[in-house]
Amino acid sequence: MNITNLLNIKYPLIQGSMARISRHQLVSAVSNAGGLGVLTSVGMDAAELSRQIDLVKTETTKPFAVNLMLQQNNIPELVNVIVSKQIAAVTTGAGTPKPYFKQLHQAGIKVIPVIPNVSIAKKMELLGVDAVVAEGMESGGHIGQTTTMSLVPQVVDAVNIPVIAAGGIADKRAVAASFVLGASGVQVGTAFLAAKETPISAEYKNMVLAASDTDTVVTGMTFKDPVRGLKSPLTNKVLAMEAKKIDPTEIKEQLSGALEKAVFDGNVEQGSFMAGQIAGKIHEIKSATNIIEEIFTKE
Ligand SMILES: Cc1cc2nc3c(=O)[nH]c(=O)nc-3n(C[C@H](O)[C@H](O)[C@H](O)COP(=O)(O)O)c2cc1C
Incomplete structure (x- = not known):
């Protein structure tokens, strides 16, 4: 149908x-x-x-x-x-x-x-x-x-x-x-x-507008919770922790509340700015x- x-x-x-x-x-x-x-x-x-x-x-x-x-x-x-x-x-x-x-x-x-x-x-x-x-x-x-x-x-x-x-x-x-x-x-x-x-922060929208086709990364692969988002200080930190095989519980602590920090506060340092690969076209x-x-x- x-x-x-x-x-x-x-x-x-x-x-x-x-x-x-x-x-x-x-x-x-x-x-x-x-x-x-x-x-x-x-x-x-x-x-x-x-x-x-x-x-x-x-x-x-x-x-x-x-x-x-x-x-x-x-x-x-x-x-x-x-x-x-x-x-x-x-x-x-x-x-x-x-x-x-x-x-x-x-x-x-x-x-x-x-x-x-x-x-x-x-x-x-x-x-x-x-x-x-x-x-x-x-x-x-x-x-x-x-x-x-x-x-x-x-x-x-x-x-x-x-x-x-x-x-x-x-x-x-x-x-x-x-x-x-x-x-x-x-x-x-x-x-x-x-x-x-x-209804999201101007920082979040601006990051989407500025993104290129290769500006997203996937975090959480190593602990089977893959999430795609825009490259940011937080994704750099998380990927480095994953590479060092740091305990996932510790990594999840970094991620806890991070989406809210992006959506409501526009916190570029600590926020999680989830977006797809097509962001490069927006x-x-x-x-x-x-x-x-x-x-x-x-x-
Ligand atoms: C910021 C963000 C948050 C999302 N949150 C959810 C969610 O809570 N529940 C859900 O079923 N899908 C969620 N999705 C997936 C979307 O509903 C949708 O399937 C996906 O964005 C489609 O792919 P696109 O991003 O390439 O358009 C989310 C996607 C984005 C970008």
């Missing part, structure tokens, strides 16, 4: 959830522009998620989704909020949505896991999910091992549900390529870091509407 029909949206585009970043301002801007805005729930309790959802609803009447990072320890209470607020869809990461699937689906909420490989895609299809996002390792944030170009066609061949391509998509050529690979839609993260409405701050319309208008 076409994801525009599945999700009742104008363009086959999902705004990738971004931890601590994709709050109500960006979500409503994307949904108003005809894509599917996705609200992060990372670091939120039930009351804060509820407040963010209410804010989105005052800013748009269009459908939007909530993202659940499943390793968080308060998922059951967040699921209750999502069900009571009758959200259109949930995207999930970092685990299986199996324990919550029935409750969400019975409430009419579409469930769309983000997956890094064919084997998990097949498991998700068996669970009964509505679509999967196949996310390549050029993406920003937590990543798998396979590139978008290799992953998407393999997932498309392996399942009979819609596959949404993610990782390295920021313009109409990449959307066209995704459709040729068999995808039914795209999920875009990094390009929205530079949206006018995105040179201007634009409204979410401009970003989406440039991707989809024909000329």
Whole structure:
């Protein structure tokens, strides 16, 4: 099924959830522009998620989704909020949505896991999910091992549900390529870091605008938690610690709270500025509407 029909949206585009970043301002801007805005729930309790959802609803009447990072320890209470607020869809990461699937689906909420490989895609299809996002390792944030170009066609061949391509998509050529690979839609993260409405520090946006094609690195490879972000004093420090095989617990201490330092404080020394390889193509701050319309208008 076409994801525009599945999700009742104008363009086959999902705004990738971004931890601590994709709050109500960006979500409503994307949904108003005809894509599917996705609200992060990372670091939120039930009351804060509820407040963010209410804010989105005052800013748009269009459908939007909530993202659940499943390793968080308060998922059951967040699921209750999502069900009571009758959200259109949930995207999930970092685990299986199996324990919550029935409750969400019975409430009419579409469930769309983000997956890094064919084997998990097949498991998700068996669970009964509505679509999967196949996310390549050029993406920003937590990543798998396979590139978008290799992953998407393999997932498309392996399942009979819609596959949404993610990782390295920021313009109409990449959307066209995704459709040729068999995808039914795209999920875009990094390009929205530079949206006018995105509530992050000016330092973070400027680092995205200044990035070149080779300015991201992957930290956490040695302790099996790979995360892609812009090169920074913190990534230099962490990579040096990894090279010296320092205890991962000590490295994780450096990383704890680092995303918040980037997002809220613009702390260039200590912040973690997660972004994907496509950051090298993002040179201007634009409204979410401009970003989406440039991707989809024909000329
Ligand atoms: C700063 C940042 C934070 C992210 N946080 C999350 C998250 O909390 N949950 C999630 O499912 N995906 C997360 N992602 C992945 C995006 O939702 C999306 O799949 C990815 O950005 C797509 O690739 P792109 O960055 O090349 O556009 C994050 C990505 C970025 C850049």
